[in-house]
Amino acid sequence: MLSDLSGWAITAVAVLGVLSVAAGVAVFVVDSMARATFALLASFLAVAGILLALDLVYLAVVTALMMTIEMAIMAVFMIMFMMNPAGLMPMTMVHNAKGSAVTGAGAFVVLVVGIWTIDWPTRDTSRPADSTRQLGEAIMGSHMLVMLVIGIGLFATILAGTVLATARGRYDRFGPRLDSQRPDDPVSGGLRR
Amino acid sequence: MPERTLAEAWGLAPAVLGVVGLGLVLGLVVAVVDRVVVFGASGAAVEPIRSSARLLVEQRRTTLAADRLLWRIGCVAVPTLALLSLAVVPVAGRTLWSTSADLVWFNAMEALLWAAVWLVGWGPNAVHALTGGYRFLAQGLAYELPLMFALITAGLAAGSLRTTDVVAAQEGLWFVVTMPVAFVIFVASAAAFAFWGPFAAPAAADIAGGVTSELSGVDRLLVEAGRAVFLGASAAMAAALFLGGDSGPWLPGPLWHLLKTLAVVAALVWVGRRMPVLRPDRTVEVGWMVLVPLTLLQALVVAVLVLNGFYA
Numbered sequence: 001m002l003s004d005l006s007g008w009a010i011t012a013v014a015v016l017g018v019l020s021v022a023a024g025v026a027v028f029v030v031d032s033m034a035r036a037t038f039a040l041l042a043s044f045l046a047v048a049g050i051l052l053a054l055d056l057v058y059l060a061v062v063t064a065l066m067m068t069i070e071m072a073i074m075a076v077f078m079i080m081f082m083m084n085p086a087g088l089m090p091m092t093m094v095h096n097a098k099g100s101a102v103t104g105a106g107a108f109v110v111l112v113v114g115i116w117t118i119d120w121p122t123r124d125t126s127r128p129a130d131s132t133r134q135l136g137e138a139i140m141g142s143h144m145l146v147m148l149v150i151g152i153g154l155f156a157t158i159l160a161g162t163v164l165a166t167a168r169g170r171y172d173r174f175g176p177r178l179d180s181q182r183p184d185d186p187v188s189g190g191l192r193r
Numbered sequence: 194m195p196e197r198t199l200a201e202a203w204g205l206a207p208a209v210l211g212v213v214g215l216g217l218v219l220g221l222v223v224a225v226v227d228r229v230v231v232f233g234a235s236g237a238a239v240e241p242i243r244s245s246a247r248l249l250v251e252q253r254r255t256t257l258a259a260d261r262l263l264w265r266i267g268c269v270a271v272p273t274l275a276l277l278s279l280a281v282v283p284v285a286g287r288t289l290w291s292t293s294a295d296l297v298w299f300n301a302m303e304a305l306l307w308a309a310v311w312l313v314g315w316g317p318n319a320v321h322a323l324t325g326g327y328r329f330l331a332q333g334l335a336y337e338l339p340l341m342f343a344l345i346t347a348g349l350a351a352g353s354l355r356t357t358d359v360v361a362a363q364e365g366l367w368f369v370v371t372m373p374v375a376f377v378i379f380v381a382s383a384a385a386f387a388f389w390g391p392f393a394a395p396a397a398a399d400i401a402g403g404v405t406s407e408l409s410g411v412d413r414l415l416v417e418a419g420r421a422v423f424l425g426a427s428a429a430m431a432a433a434l435f436l437g438g439d440s441g442p443w444l445p446g447p448l449w450h451l452l453k454t455l456a457v458v459a460a461l462v463w464v465g466r467r468m469p470v471l472r473p474d475r476t477v478e479v480g481w482m483v484l485v486p487l488t489l490l491q492a493l494v495v496a497v498l499v500l501n502g503f504y505a
Contacts, residue, residue, distance in 0.1 A: 034263055034315050041308065058294040058354075065301035069337065072308045072330055132293035132354065191478045 219425025264316020325403020
């Protein structure tokens with residue numbers, strides 16, 4: 001299975017794998033939200049590095065891109081909502097320690113058993129010249145339906161999250177009869193709408 | 194198989210050194226042009242070097258309970274990411290590193306720059322710096338999507354995300370002719386990611402310099418150099434993606450690319466320095482409600498042209 005990977009690629013995957021796990025552990029060890037967020041980002045970047053070593057450039061770069069944006073936005077919310085944003089007081093990132101330990105160990109066992117017992121299919125064709133093109137054709141072709149459902153699901157989640165999070169609705173913006181010409185917003189967006 | 198990347202053509206170490214050197218020269222050019230536009234020509238070529246040397250020997254100031262680790266990481270990351278984004282910009286017809294996802298690589302470096310600038314604002318544990326960091330996040334969020342669509346439009350017309358393919362696809366007609374909106378938005382977003390010119394609100398005077406307010410010595414040099422290098426790299430990328438890269442009559446190709454890059458830098462600085470700083474709260478809605486639909490429309494026009502075989 002690993003035979004067509006070069007020696008340095010296997011080394012890189014191993015080193016980056018350890019790095020990503022270590023950074024993942026760091027998320028729960030550090031006592032500042034900013035450090036936890038960026039430890040998580042470091043973990044994701046290590047995963048992107050693994051994809052890069054496996055010659056899946058597009059997936060690697062897109063992982064780095066999306067996770068960075070995600071973590072940057074997460075930093076805003078986590079620091080807003082967590083009890084100890086700057087690490088000025090001792091805090092712990094671990095909640096429900098026993099339950100999460102059991103869940104974590106269970107998931108680990110299931111995954112490891114699955115990885116080593118499943119009869120993985122072997123590749124019967126040669127490697128594609130351009131994995132990016134192959135991925136694009138899969139997403140826009142045979143897997144179009146899945147991608148569309150996921151896309152709409154994610155978008156609905158974003159909208160639902162925003163609706164739940166905001167205290168202001170259209171009656172606050174446009175008045176009880178919704179007849180105000182201009183919305184009454186605490187911060188004007190710039191277009192005067 | 195012909196050599197495709199600079200690393201293959203020159204050897205890895207000379208190619209990396211060459212691109213880093215080129216990045217620093219581009220950054221210096223941006224700083225010099227900026228100084229010429231703001232203060233006039235006298236001493237413009239020497240001043241950036243002199244102030245860099247001064248910052249190098251300056252003692253570092255610090256603040257109470259600073260998050261040193263994250264602060265240093267942010268300061269080092271800004272110039273590093275600017276140089277890494279240069280890895281997919283063609284130099285003499287080749288890029289340092291060529292993959293089937295060059296444009297996404299460029300975009301990812303910008304996104305990482307986002308996180309790095311926030312860290313620079315977070316690190317010193319100071320209110321003005323943190324305000325600047327948050328302003329940069331809001332601004333980046335609004336300009337990230339238009340920038341993505343602008344980049345993708347160029348890739349769409351070329352049928353490839355590889356920079357050298359995009360340059361090759363412009364042999365007949367420069368992309369700026371059919372995608373002027375994408376070109377302008379790409380250059381403007383580059384300025385926004387370098388929080389420079391009209392997009393300098395994260396480092397504006399009303400918050401005492403924002404993200405840069407607590408920087409001193411080497412840290413300030415790294416961040417300021419990173420901004421300049423990133424502007425230069427973006428100008429070179431704009432010249433490659435929209436202005437035909439190294440195509441042009443009489444002169445050798447690389448010289449043409451350099452001239453176009455210099456023209457983009459000059460235009461960017463000349464226009465940017467004549468505009469007031471835009472308030473982020475007044476511009477994010479413009480980003481979402483005007484620029485995103487505009488870039489989508491631009492992508493649609495280009496897609497229809499592609500289907501009609503216009504670029505073939």
